[in-house]
Amino acid sequence: MSSILIIEQILNGLQFGVMLFLMAAGLTLIFGVMGLINLAHGSLYMVGAFAAAAVAGWTGSFLLALAASLAAAALFGALIELTVIRRLYARDHLDQVLATFALILIFSEATRWVFGSFPLFLNIPEALSGTLTLPGGIEYSRYRLTIILIGLAVAVGLFLLISKTRVGMRIRAGENDREMIGALGVDISVLYTLVFALGAALAGLSGALVGAIQSVEVGMGEPVLILAFVVIVIGGIGSIKGALAGAILVGLTDTLGRTMLPWAFAVFMDPAAASSVGSALASMLIYILMAGVLLFKPTGLFGSA
């Protein structure tokens, strides 16, 4: 296997990881601040992708499509927070899981009802199509590089928001003691709606960005949601840093596993068997990674008990 191919796969893994980070950051923020496990997060990813595909088809502008994905996901996020989610904060996790599972059914069927069962397609904008030559003569997709940059920029922005701004201070305070910041005159219910909408917007953005690589279809959010859970378990719940580390780790492990394992097995097996054993094992690799981390740190790499 050539080194160029390996570097390409590492970049693909980074891009996948960065996208998982956008999903996992919202999930972990919502869990950290409100103590809520939100299965409907994948639905907001789907909402973002559909909004982007619809607006891109309508206006032809990719930037407007991205803005639409942010706006639609934040709007639907705020809407379900106001109508359903806020009744669940004081409930146990089982109720949260079931109510948000019900939201998934509603979102998926409603989307199928509005857009039909056929997948939509979102085109990569002209300026970002094609490849860029990296130092060392590696040709790499401009669009995927852009996703990596956007993801890293969001990570930095989120870090600054939480550690440097007044809103971030309140978010951190809300994580530690919700009664106390309420007593200090902060309107907690507005803060919670904002955090939920922020998490939703990140999921929507990631849905729109990925929508240009894959097809936009009902149910697209669910595999990503499970991966985001794996990321959070590895990184530690409530930690943005953990979400970033976990996401990159999972992205790289999954992408490299899928390309390298069949190739590694082919060294000592016949090619057909190697590809089937390799790909079956590769599909389990991140769960094995998760099991490995749990063996040593049951609360994740950056988690506290």
Added chain:
Amino acid sequence: MIRERYLNLLIGALLLIVPLVALQLDEPFIITLATKAAILALAGVGLNLALGQGGLVSFGHAAYFGIGGYAMGILASHAQDYAPLMEAPFLIEGTNLMPVIWLVAIVASALAALLIGALSLRTSGVYFIMVTLAFGQMFYYFTISWPAYGGEDGLSIYVRNQFPGVNTLDPIQFFGICFVVLMAVLFLVNRLNKSPFGLALNGAHQNEERALTVGINVYRLRLVAFVISGAITGLAGALFADLNRFVSPTMFSWHTSGEIMVFIILGGVARLFGPVAGAAVYILLEHMLGGISEYWQIYLGLILLFVVLFAKGGIVGGLARREVRHDG
């Protein structure tokens, strides 16, 4: 206000009477629906032991359901093709005998539950939910990318497996098998819940520190409950595969885990007959809403949302009105 014991009798009797009436009216489809309800109820009874009694919110029980299903699919497909499962170091042949298939399903899903449980139970709360969910999905993706037994397309079995002395192709006789298995498991689970093991499990659910203080090994206790729970759900998976004569990765999908959980919530958490009532109502809803609209899952979602938000305790809980704690 009905005493729960009489309510349980009523639920059990209804499940038995409906297919018998359908037999008289010559409506085999209703018998099949009742069979499906009985099998899914069994899966729910399995999960309820971990979730209701033990407070372990496992979101990955589709794993055991699917393992049970594939135990049936793999054994029966080898019997169908007369191809042994394994020749060296010793010969294992496929089989189409239900009791053997059940045993394999139970053992295989118990082993998987032991492995997954041993790892997952190191965590608790929301980590536990996410970890079990993730391990459940691992099996889903594995079966999809493993072409030997049909991969994404699944496996079809052309003739239903056999049970000595019973014609399993007759819907009412197959229903009889499933009903008897369900009742036998309910009897065992009831005995288990009232045994020192069940009391300790429930005690550890209510107050873990106190259970630890009186010298209970909570981790081991929960692991045993998790393994039994997985084994029961695995048995249900084998029966479900036999009902459809088909297994596919869908049995492993997290929607299946969610549905099994829904039976319990609809029926009543930690109630012996909760999953039975829940599964029956779910099948009924699925059938009726499916007739109303192509997008019936929206209505199902709304009903579920309503039950979770406003009708705690589910059907059995609402009718029996005796508080059982399930917050943890």
